[in-house]
Amino acid sequence: MRVPLRNEGRRAPLPALCLLLTGSLTGCASATNWLAGEPPPAVMAEMRDIASPGLVGRGSWTGAVSNAQSAGFLVARTEAEWRALWDLVGQPAPAKLPDRLMALAVFLGTRTTTGYGVEIVDVRLERRPGQRDRLLVRYRETEPPPGGARAQMLTSPYTIVMVDRSEAAARYSRVP
Incomplete structure (x- = not known):
């Protein structure tokens, strides 16, 4: 599925918008971990395993x-x-x-x-x-x-x- 770049005269379909929002929210958690001096949760799980x-x-x-x-x-x-x-x-x-x-x-x-x-x-x-x-x-x-x-x-x-x-x-x- 292609998400339009800039404004190509079309709106992004709702599933693409949800995907973008989900990606930005998970990025916040990683950024919060990084600011606290901790690795992201996925890295912590790998290190523990x-x-x-x-x-x-x-x-x-x-x-x-x-x-x-x-x-x-x-x-x-x-x-x-x-x-x-x-x-x-x-x-x-x-x-x-x-x-x-x-x-x-x-x-x-x-x-x-x-x-x-x-x-x-x-x-x-x-x-x-x-x-x-x-x-x-x-x-x-x-x-x-x-x-x-x-x-x-x-x-x-x-x-x-x-x-x-x-x-x-x-x-x-x-x-x-």
């Missing part, structure tokens, strides 16, 4: 966008905790949590540009005589290089790692 391939053959998930607005450290030992963890990611859980495993997660919270990331680099059980066992979870936060190009948008990096189930309390420690 990147890290959800399921449990088979996977031991970790990492992403740049989550629903976490502040830093957080989580342990999911039960199905309810597992689902709550994925609610914070902003996606449905990829599968049921296996009985013999648990998940450890680090959420960095909101960042104003791209280029930030987080990874769990080490998990070890610490045993000390006369004290309860604890899991030491060491993680590394990466920042964008100084002077490098980066997009001005809100991100919220996270990482999740599956480990053997343990009842030991977890302690998180940032490493350089």
Whole structure:
């Protein structure tokens, strides 16, 4: 269907006018997101889908966008905790949590540009005589290089790692 350019002596048919109005209204939402420093909703959906391939053959998930607005450290030992963890990611859980495993997660919270990331680099059980066992979870936060190009948008990096189930309390420690 051809929409007349300028005034060619004809009126645009009603369906074409509706299409033009619909396009301009969706453009407003994208412009509002852009002004707020956020990507358009379609881009957010794509970014969230990147890290959800399921449990088979996977031991970790990492992403740049989550629903976490502040830093957080989580342990999911039960199905309810597992689902709550994925609610914070902003996606449905990829599968049921296996009985013999648990998940450890680090959420960095909101960042104003791209280029930030987080990874769990080490998990070890610490045993000390006369004290309860604890899991030491060491993680590394990466920042964008100084002077490098980066997009001005809100991100919220996270990482999740599956480990053997343990009842030991977890302690998180940032490493350089």
